[in-house]
Amino acid sequence: MKKWYAVIGDPISHSMSPSMHSKWFADLSIDATYIPLHIKRDRLVNAVQSLKCLGASGWNVTIPHKETIIPLLDRLDSTAAMMGAVNTVVVEEDGSLTGYNTDGIGFVNSLEEAMGTNLKELPILIIGAGGAARGIAFALKTQGYKSISCANRTIESSKRLINDIEGDRALSLSQAESELAQFLIIIQTTPAGMKTSEVDMPMSLENVTSSAIVADIVYNPLLTPFLAEAKDRGARCLNGVGMFVHQGAFSFQKWTNRKPDTKQTIEQVEQTLGGPHVNR
Known part of the structure; x- marks a missing residue:
């Protein structure tokens, strides 16, 4: 069955995560998709329950949910627990939720x-x-x-x-x-x-x-x-851009055990947005 992943946040329309992860799935011949979900603060509990019920295999978490999602997860890896913030959720084989922080x-x-x-x-x-x-x-x-x-x-x-x-x-x-x-x-x-x-x-x-x-x-x-x-x-x-791509790549590896090409992706994202890193 085709797997699917998401990014949740408020706002979310600006996010380039869907295009980035979709390209990585295609590049590595992985049968999966990735979608953006606009989740307001007061709908987070319902959203997490829905993601589980609808069979998501994992999702990214962005502003403003990185801290408030923690009580809704079953466990945190040591890094996320130490940081008190989560940007990546993995749905385990038994349906439990593990939070990570790759930011x-x-x-x-x-x-x-x-x-x-x-x-x-x-x-x-x-x-x-x-x-x-x-x-x-x-x-x-x-x-x-x-x-x-x-x-x-x-x-x-x-x-x-x-x-x-x-x-x-x-x-x-x-x-x-x-x-x-x-x-x-x-x-x-x-x-x-x-x-x-x-x-x-x-x-x-x-x-x-x-x-x-x-x-x-x-x-x-x-x-x-x-x-x-x-x-x-x-x-x-x-x-x-570099942080965005590298944190996404670490999330991608948590879900798939595959490592995407970050250098090429950084160049592509910058081209899409209109230029290179500024004044390095």
């Missing part, structure tokens, strides 16, 4: 692929404290990055994240703005700048240094207002 390692792979591997001593600022931020923070810490701080609109969330990873500092957005020159890797993890977002910028980059690496995990559009300002100020910039 963090997907981002680290993208960062090092684009900027090199000698970055572990650089001071890092993560903007945002949601599911994606947690995944990235834990992955960076696990991979040996030394100095990680977090800034968020709600500083209590920043403090929780920093405490959980034994990081450096929890900052308000205004504090981070004034002290931005101290950070040499700045990672924007909020929805700000997405085509579906009403917010363009999470914070000002007036004080960013030209020697900084500025990353935005948003991949559509390629050049968010955040990256555009960073580019204008001379920083090296990284958009979200």
